[in-house]
Amino acid sequence: MVDLGIPELTNKQFEEVCEAAENAARKHILSQVSSKLLEKLDISVEAEGTKPVNFTVEVDLVLSKEAEGVKQKALADQAVEKAFEAIETYLRKLKNDVQ
Numbered sequence: 001m002v003d004l005g006i007p008e009l010t011n012k013q014f015e016e017v018c019e020a021a022e023n024a025a026r027k028h029i030l031s032q033v034s035s036k037l038l039e040k041l042d043i044s045v046e047a048e049g050t051k052p053v054n055f056t057v058e059v060d061l062v063l064s065k066e067a068e069g070v071k072q073k074a075l076a077d078q079a080v081e082k083a084f085e086a087i088e089t090y091l092r093k094l095k096n097d098v099q
Helices: 011-032 072-098
Strands: 038-048 054-063
Touching: 011 038, 011 054, 011 072, 038 072, 054 072
Parallel strands: none
Antiparallel strands: 038 054
16 A cells, blocks of 8 residues: 555544445445355454554455355455555545645
């Protein structure tokens, strides 16, 4: 991710950006498969540091046998990408609000 030149995040902003990332990942997965086909879905978003802030996103996804044809790893990787897009969008908006 690139340095967006934003100020240090508050605890509330850390919570908001992590929640936005988790929601984006979950929304993407549920747009591709029914929740009935999910045996397990754990999404973890962590932020470390202040300047720079490093984000880690993990998606642990297990689909039921009825979801044949759906590539689990690819879907999880796409969800991680969506989470990072949400993080970048949040941080860019925060930067614009500060200016």
